[in-house]
Amino acid sequence: MYDNWETLERECMNCNKCQLCQTRTHVVFGTGNRNAEVMFIGEGPGENEDLQGEPFVGRGGQLLDKMLTAVDLDRKKNIYIGNMVKCRPPKNRDPRPEEQEMCIDWLRNQVKLIRPKIIVCLGRIAAAKIIKSDIKITKEHGIFFEKNGVLMMAMLHPAAVLRDPRKKPEAFEDFLKLQEKIKEVCDHTYEDIEE
Numbered sequence: 001m002y003d004n005w006e007t008l009e010r011e012c013m014n015c016n017k018c019q020l021c022q023t024r025t026h027v028v029f030g031t032g033n034r035n036a037e038v039m040f041i042g043e044g045p046g047e048n049e050d051l052q053g054e055p056f057v058g059r060g061g062q063l064l065d066k067m068l069t070a071v072d073l074d075r076k077k078n079i080y081i082g083n084m085v086k087c088r089p090p091k092n093r094d095p096r097p098e099e100q101e102m103c104i105d106w107l108r109n110q111v112k113l114i115r116p117k118i119i120v121c122l123g124r125i126a127a128a129k130i131i132k133s134d135i136k137i138t139k140e141h142g143i144f145f146e147k148n149g150v151l152m153m154a155m156l157h158p159a160a161v162l163r164d165p166r167k168k169p170e171a172f173e174d175f176l177k178l179q180e181k182i183k184e185v186c187d188h189t190y191e192d193i194e195e
């Protein structure tokens with residue numbers, strides 16, 4: 001584990017611990033406020049993310065940003081967004097268990113430096129790895145679980161909501177639940193947005 005962002009980011013950007021390093025364009029390290037109380041975690045970069053080196057860009061990212069804005073959250077100001085796997089799996093396949101295992105220490109290190117009060121997992125794969133392996137995302141999204149003193153919630157993946165727009169209202173409801181929880185347990189998240 002590294003105790004500072006500079007070394008962590010430099011080492012991660014040069015990582016070749018798993019085979020995904022051979023096909024990536026960019027390592028997608030993560031973005032946002034490194035003092036955030038709320039951290040969003042997705043499963044891994046897609047094509048646009050790989051090309052731009054940023055998590056959640058493209059149509060899914062735009063939808064995510066819209067929902068974030070509606071509850072006064074902003075990836076540049078008061079949250080941090082990262083992925084469980086930092087390099088794009090070819091053809092957007094799910095990251096393999098061994099790739100997840102190899103990569104998860106980078107995320108663990110980010111979590112250790114940020115020390116978030118709330119972690120939101122976007123989609124089943126991230127939720128299964130981070131919250132609980134048998135999570136049923138369709139039934140258990142929007143529910144807070146406590147693990148090692150951190151509140152954790154799964155949300156539907158923005159790409160899944162884009163594929164089935166009927167899911168938008170229930171997806172948005174989770175953002176409202178998150179907003180309530182932030183007001184209850186966070187100290188500066190809604191002050192950071194005003195700066």
Ligand code: SF4
Pocket residue numbers: 012015016017018019020021027085086087099102103106
């Ligand atoms: S996916 Fe993770 S472990 Fe694999 S090369 Fe990229 S940064 Fe390293």
